[in-house]
Amino acid sequence: MRTDTVSAETETIALAGNPNVGKSTVFNALTGLHQHTGNWPGKTVESAHGQFSYRGRQYTLVDLPGTYSLFAHSAEETVARDFLCFGGARAAVVVCDATCLERNLNLVLQTLEITGNVVVCVNLMDEAEKKHIHIDLEQLSSELGGAPVVGVSARSGGLSVLEDALDTLSPREAMHMEYSPQIEQVVAQLLPLVQQHCPDCCARWLALRLLDSDKSFAESLHRFCPQLLQDQKLQQTLHTVKSHLHQNGFSSDTLRDQITAVLVSRAEKIYQKCVTRTVCSAAERDQKLDRILTSRRTGIPIMLLLLAAVLWLTITGANYPSELLSAGLFSLQDVLWNALLHAGAPMWLMKPLILGVYRTLAWVISVMLPPMAIFFPCFTLLEDFGYLPRVAFNLDHCFQRAHACGKQALTM
Ligand SMILES: Nc1nc2c(ncn2[C@@H]2O[C@H](COP(=O)(O)OP(=O)(O)OP(=O)(O)O)[C@@H](O)[C@H]2O)c(=O)[nH]1
Ligand SMILES: [Mg+2]
Numbered sequence: 001m002r003t004d005t006v007s008a009e010t011e012t013i014a015l016a017g018n019p020n021v022g023k024s025t026v027f028n029a030l031t032g033l034h035q036h037t038g039n040w041p042g043k044t045v046e047s048a049h050g051q052f053s054y055r056g057r058q059y060t061l062v063d064l065p066g067t068y069s070l071f072a073h074s075a076e077e078t079v080a081r082d083f084l085c086f087g088g089a090r091a092a093v094v095v096c097d098a099t100c101l102e103r104n105l106n107l108v109l110q111t112l113e114i115t116g117n118v119v120v121c122v123n124l125m126d127e128a129e130k131k132h133i134h135i136d137l138e139q140l141s142s143e144l145g146g147a148p149v150v151g152v153s154a155r156s157g158g159l160s161v162l163e164d165a166l167d168t169l170s171p172r173e174a175m176h177m178e179y180s181p182q183i184e185q186v187v188a189q190l191l192p193l194v195q196q197h198c199p200d201c202c203a204r205w206l207a208l209r210l211l212d213s214d215k216s217f218a219e220s221l222h223r224f225c226p227q228l229l230q231d232q233k234l235q236q237t238l239h240t241v242k243s244h245l246h247q248n249g250f251s252s253d254t255l256r257d258q259i260t261a262v263l264v265s266r267a268e269k270i271y272q273k274c275v276t277r278t279v280c281s282a283a284e285r286d287q288k289l290d291r292i293l294t295s296r297r298t299g300i301p302i303m304l305l306l307l308a309a310v311l312w313l314t315i316t317g318a319n320y321p322s323e324l325l326s327a328g329l330f331s332l333q334d335v336l337w338n339a340l341l342h343a344g345a346p347m348w349l350m351k352p353l354i355l356g357v358y359r360t361l362a363w364v365i366s367v368m369l370p371p372m373a374i375f376f377p378c379f380t381l382l383e384d385f386g387y388l389p390r391v392a393f394n395l396d397h398c399f400q401r402a403h404a405c406g407k408q409a410l411t412m
Pocket of ligand 2: 023024036037043066
């Protein structure tokens, strides 16, 4: 059912969210497809399309790569930002992790600034319950200007609340975040000019982003909205307001920092109003464990030891089952050879069959199967214990020096 082009009769819904919050799990549950899921960030690297229908309406769901912010820093984040901004989706579902809602709200607010047609899907409610985190979904919805909020545990299904929310979603205005007077003043100057080309609700967001001279965003504008770059009056006004801001000590970085600070502080306030957490021994134990597994002094040595143990188990440990398998399979070779001889099979058939096909197969199985049967379960255990994102965190610093990021360590 995978489709790469979106049919005109279907309503396109973007599925966005931070990395590793369960977007692909939601996507698979709704569309019946099998997007790659796993417990580490950065599995989805390009958008995938799938379809589903609900109450007679046809939807095309677009599973986007995980992104922390729409100030894109990586290629995956650019894909997500461009689709949310220029993809022409009717609505966006922002999937959040109920166990760390505050961080996720940053993206929710940024998406709401682009479009009011957002459903907030708070996933991993089961994990939140285990950690004694209570989220007041109604309060959250009212803090987000009435955007529908649903709580789900996508891994165990039960996504009809999300389907209902999409079905009853009515068009809404984008959220208006209030920035400093200097920023508001220049946005007011740019807005009418941007609106001429983009009359829909993301004009204010576009005006804000034009101020921040981001190269990747300029490339996206060139691709999706070239008229903004070609409008001489707009470019002149942009030049004037930028130099005015510059004279008042506003560089692109200061501008971004101010915008981010407003979003972060709003997210913090919303979180405090909507989330209550009963501190329990399990949560404290998790925090202690986190400190040990990700601190500089203990995190790296533990990681090296664990990875070395997995490699040692795979390489040395595999020798024993390898020997057993090879002894078993090669003794079977003699049995097969004698059986065929007894049955009167000709030599021209027996030699390629037994000494060629069977012997090669026996070698491959006895050499390759044991390391795989040891390595993959070990890796899955580390994944299920949630250790892989911690490896990504520990290695992020090293990888950044090579202009990469920690999560690439996992595929490496
Ligand atoms: N306990 C629990 N785990 C879940 C739930 N939903 C998803 N998961 C798990 O969370 C992990 C991440 O899920 P994905 O669907 O791959 O997350 P994603 O947001 O697509 O991740 P990226 O594509 O890397 O950004 C997987 O191990 C899922 O099995 C849930 O409701 N409860
Ligand atoms: Mg995914």
